[in-house]
Amino acid sequence: MAQIVWFENYQPADAAVLGGKNSSLGTLFRAGLPVPPGFAVAADCYRKALADGGLSSELDALIAAVDPRDPASVAATGQRARTLIGSLQPPANLAGAIRDAYAQLSGRCGDRDVPVAVRSSATCEDSPDASFAGEHDTYLWVRGGDEVVRHVLRCWASLFTDRGIAYRLERGYGRASAAMSVGVQQMVTPRAAGVAFTLNPLDGDRSQIAIDASWGFGEAVVSGEVTPDNFLVDKVMGTITRRTISAKTLEYRLTGGDAVIAVAVEPERQSVPCLTDGEIAAVAKLARRAEKHYRCPQDVEWALAGPPGGAPEVLLLQSRPETVWSRRSPQQGGTGIADPITSMVQTMLHPVTGSGHVAHG
Secondary structure, three states: OOOEEEHHHOOHHHHHHHHHHHHHHHHHHHOOOOOOOEEEEOHHHHHHHHHHOOOHHHHHHHHHHOOOOOHHHHHHHHHHHHHHHHOOOOOHHHHHHHHHHHHHHHHHHOOOOOOEEEEEEEOOOOEOOEOOOOOOEEEEEEOOHHHHHHHHHHHHHHHHOHHHHHHHHHOOOOHHHOOEEEEEEEOOOOOEEEEEEOOOOOOOOOOEEEEEEEEEEOHHHHOOOOOOEEEEEEOOOOOEEEEEOOOOOEEEEEOOOOOEEEEEOOHHHHOOOOOOHHHHHHHHHHHHHHHHHHOOOEEEEEEEEOOOOOOOEEEEEEEEEOOOHHHOOHHHOOOOOOOHHHHHHOOOOOOOOOEOOEEEO
8 A cells, every 4th residue: 555645756557545635746747737846644544553453343333323403413423533533543554654754845845844734535526426626525735744643633633523414415425435545745835826716607618717815825715704806707819808806995914923814914915906917818728728628617726936026936725626516417497506706616625724723614
């Protein structure tokens, strides 16, 4: 069993043990898209740790007994399952392998303790009919080998968030069919970030790309804490057909204490577009590349790095199949979804809001 799989070494056969998120990152990295480097801890490590700790049967029994229609039953089951996994001691060889891989990543990035995102990647997520986005946890700005190991266990436990349990049972996934891989990926400090949909979320028009953007880390956008700037781009012509500049009063910013926190945006920046036309074009181009690679509409998470005024450096943080319009038959047309934008945003990864703090993704 390969415990660690680097994104650049990803092969399609690895998908079964890396989950949707890590498989996507490996695929995009191998395709030459601008994805920050990192590695994945295989889901078999999770399965083995549970078996060695004698938890597999107990967790199966917990899930078998839960009533998905009863929030109290789901909450009690989730709390018990997360406590059990949190009590695990990771196998020494696995902990050592994670620390060694983190040290290698730090060396590649030229930073002794490179800040990383530690991201959940369930084996049942990110299929065209079930995204699982927002059901499991991701941690940002984690530093140090021991801390990475600790957060891997926290991601394992997040397979049993209340939302994750309910959604999995609703979609017909039992505990035995789900396991947790974990991605460890170099962090970037963006000037602006957001999401892009390679169709118009209002009507499903695939000739357009919709971009939501705000200052700082993308948490303010995906959490709905700020009304982002919105741009609609014609895929063929590349022209910006609609732009809506909002008052962006809050952003998530890195502090000197290695924490990403919400701060007020200075008044003079609030109503200023957070992307130039050239940066909008760069985001649209990147989203289009992801769609072309996967041959289906995508929800893309991106970040804009580099100094102001320089060449746009847009990084691809995640890309997943679009799951709202793909579920609709052509005969259904553009009606029947009360708020498609909110629905799609809720399916995006939620970055974390601080060192060791959790967000869902």
